[in-house]
Amino acid sequence: MPEKLSIVGIGGTTSPGSSTEQALKIALRAAEAEGAQVTLFDGATLAALPHYAHGAAAHSTEAARLVEAVRHAHGLVVASPGYHGSISGLVKNAIDYIEETAKDSRVYLDGLPVGLIVTAYGWQATGSTLATMRSIVHALRGWPTPLGAAIRSVSGMFRDGQCSDPGAAMQLDLVGRQVAEFARLRRAAPAILSTGPVEE
Numbered sequence: 001m002p003e004k005l006s007i008v009g010i011g012g013t014t015s016p017g018s019s020t021e022q023a024l025k026i027a028l029r030a031a032e033a034e035g036a037q038v039t040l041f042d043g044a045t046l047a048a049l050p051h052y053a054h055g056a057a058a059h060s061t062e063a064a065r066l067v068e069a070v071r072h073a074h075g076l077v078v079a080s081p082g083y084h085g086s087i088s089g090l091v092k093n094a095i096d097y098i099e100e101t102a103k104d105s106r107v108y109l110d111g112l113p114v115g116l117i118v119t120a121y122g123w124q125a126t127g128s129t130l131a132t133m134r135s136i137v138h139a140l141r142g143w144p145t146p147l148g149a150a151i152r153s154v155s156g157m158f159r160d161g162q163c164s165d166p167g168a169a170m171q172l173d174l175v176g177r178q179v180a181e182f183a184r185l186r187r188a189a190p191a192i193l194s195t196g197p198v199e200e
């Protein structure tokens, strides 16, 4: 019996009942239903991370935990609110810690499926933020899943871990399942998704 797939969730805000965090949890539940073991770095945890600087992970237990979790992950789900048309500073700071894996044998997110979720009040910010997040994942050599969840969040849409909008709930579920399915595929055939060394 192979070890369970490890899927790491990163995202949310510090708002009570953060819709971004609830959206992320729905996607992670879907990955769990596919047999993955999930680890969540939520808004409160991200807020405890110092601003990233080279080697900063050595001075923060939470940061060290984040870097180790990413190092051993088979896939990620990242969820950000759209802030001024882009990814929030809180989520970007957490992603910056992935720089600590630059000299690992598996560099950054090389070959990893990454599910992306955006919540925002307007469609414009959901689209621009999702595009930015895809660019970030490409820069880190990850594989954004085919579906990215763009959620126009309205008050009361997320409650008690459930999403009342069936279309949004379906997107979140699919993102979680796609990450688990691609992670399983990669584990079965590691060479097909890895980009290998790249000359800079």
Ligand SMILES: Cc1cc2nc3c(=O)[nH]c(=O)nc-3n(C[C@H](O)[C@H](O)[C@H](O)COP(=O)(O)O)c2cc1C
Residues within 6 Å of the ligand: 012, 013, 014, 015, 017, 018, 019, 020, 021, 081, 082, 083, 084, 085, 086, 119, 120, 121, 122, 123, 125, 126, 153
């Ligand atoms: C600093 C800030 C900037 C924001 N900028 C935008 C924006 O440019 N476009 C938009 O549609 N919503 C914007 N919003 C709304 C957030 O995207 C929205 O409230 C988000 O879904 C919050 O998620 P949460 O419930 O997890 O805190 C902004 C909110 C804040 C606090």
